[in-house]
Amino acid sequence: MSLTGALPAAVATAALAAGCTGQHHGDDGRGRTKAPSPAQITPAPARSTASPGHVLAVKIDNATDARQRQYDDPTLAFSGAQSELLPLIDKAPLRAEPPVKASAAYVRGSTRAAPHNLYLHPARLMRSAPGPGALTNGFRYGAAPAGGRPDTSLTVRHPAARFTFTWSGGRHGWHVAMDGTPSVTADGQPVTPATVVVQYVRVRGSRFHDFLGNATPFTETVGSGRATVLRDGKAYDVGWKRARDTDGTDFTTGDGRPVDFAKRQVWVVFTPAS
Secondary structure, eight states: OEEETOSTTOOBOBOOSSOOOOSOTTOOOTTOSSOOOGGGSOOOOSOOOOOTTOEEOOEEOOGGGGOOTTSSSOEEOOSEEOTTTHHHHHHSSSEEOOTTTOGGGEEEOSSSOTTTTEEEOGGGTOSSOOOGGGOOSOOOBSSOOSOOEEOOEEEEEETTEEEEEEEETTTTEEEEEETTEEOBOTTSOBOOOSEEEEEEEEEEEEEEEOTTSOEEEEEEOSEEEEEEEEETTEEEEEEEEEOSTTSOOEEEOTTSOBOOBOSSOEEEEEEEOO
């Protein structure tokens, strides 16, 4: 799952629903069946509380997340990755800022157990947001397309997680629940993206594996397929196309018209095509 526009300082992050790894260099401990020892926890400043403006940092286990070539000069903030992916991240056309490089930008929260309590100060990585001109992912913003069907709730299921999006007319956005638990910001406000895109893609095993031998998933986002766009309390069945990994993704209606998203936050959820 890719979270687009989720960070106020335009720091790129990526969240994965499967393929968690174990004890690798740079791994923050997610996916283990036992609690990590203090030596296994990603280093971070000694502060113990998260406040508004913090963003929960996430771990990279999907090979596609190191290949953000459609952005001009992105910053990738992440809590850790399996060791085999770190060389790819180092060579990728982006500025990687994990806790071992930018410890002052991260803080441990007190309301979650480690390793799931690592938060990010985006402003400590970038002095100011680069603005709309940096969004070279192909997204367009404007009025909703014609048609659509009323739909107030949609659930996307993965082998180890599920995400439910429920329309809120009062907030004019979609409440997010992960595994049945509502998602809230650091100051307790519900997370309500204005647009949710469920993009159906091919997900296959990569050449990487975790310490248990499970294949790390590779999400193919170059190509074409179908998607469901949620906005304004409706669902729209659309198509998507991305010719090269340096291009953004185009979303179009059945008659070929571009699909505009609602302004504010956009969530893109990659899920296997049937």
